[in-house]
Amino acid sequence: xxxxxxxxxxxxxxxxxxxxxxxxxxxxxxxxxxxxxxxxxxxxx
Numbered sequence: 001x002x003x004x005x006x007x008x009x010x011x012x013x014x015x016x017x018x019x020x021x022x023x024x025x026x027x028x029x030x031x032x033x034x035x036x037x038x039x040x041x042x043x044x045x
Contacts, residue, residue, distance in 0.1 A: 010034065 001010040008029050016022035023038025 001008070001012060003009050010029060011027040011031075012024055013027070014022070014024040019040070021038070021040045023036065025036040026034045028034055
């Protein structure tokens with residue numbers, strides 16, 4: 001993530017597995033975790 005001034009303000013890593021498990025991690029510029037979330041979306045037919 002880059003600010004309007006061109007400074008790196010963080011990073012985001014996302015993923016989604018074949019079985020539907022997915023998530024993201026938000027890091028600050030030094031690599032510390034700021035926020036994360038993961039889970040599996042359940043669909044019914």
